[in-house]
Amino acid sequence: MSLRKPLTTLGAIAATLLLLTGCTSSGPAVDATGETTEVTVTVSGMTYVPDVIEVPVGNELIVTFENTGTVVHDLKFANGADSGDIAPGKTSVVEVGVIGANLDGWCSVGNHRAMGMELTVVAVE
Numbered sequence: 001m002s003l004r005k006p007l008t009t010l011g012a013i014a015a016t017l018l019l020l021t022g023c024t025s026s027g028p029a030v031d032a033t034g035e036t037t038e039v040t041v042t043v044s045g046m047t048y049v050p051d052v053i054e055v056p057v058g059n060e061l062i063v064t065f066e067n068t069g070t071v072v073h074d075l076k077f078a079n080g081a082d083s084g085d086i087a088p089g090k091t092s093v094v095e096v097g098v099i100g101a102n103l104d105g106w107c108s109v110g111n112h113r114a115m116g117m118e119l120t121v122v123a124v125e
């Protein structure tokens with residue numbers, strides 16, 4: 001019986017550590033820097049240009065999406081930010097929010113995503 005108490009204490013400590021780790025690694029809890037990264041994304045064929053956007057962790061990302069393609073496109077992000085449908089030649093400013101982790105973006109029109117219309121926001125330390 002003398003072993004039982006220390007083991008229980010260790011278990012409680014391990015559980016607490018897991019909780020703390022879970023909190024710091026999940027997206028929204030990132031400390032905002034108060035700075036903004038602004039990027040313009042255009043369309044070439046069925047790809048976004050650029051298709052990788054590097055953002056310092058904690059910066060707010062604002063994407064100016066210019067549909068330089070020949071058909072309607074949009075730009076949606078995995079966190080729910082969305083340009084809506086953008087006609088060729090039109091532009092939309094998308095407030096993506098504070099970036100705490102890598103984030104995927106894609107075009108939800110037709111099968112454009114499968115054809116390659118994807119981009120990645122890379123959170124850099």
Ligand SMILES: [Cu+2]
Pocket residue numbers: 072073074107108109112117
């Ligand atoms: Cu598209």
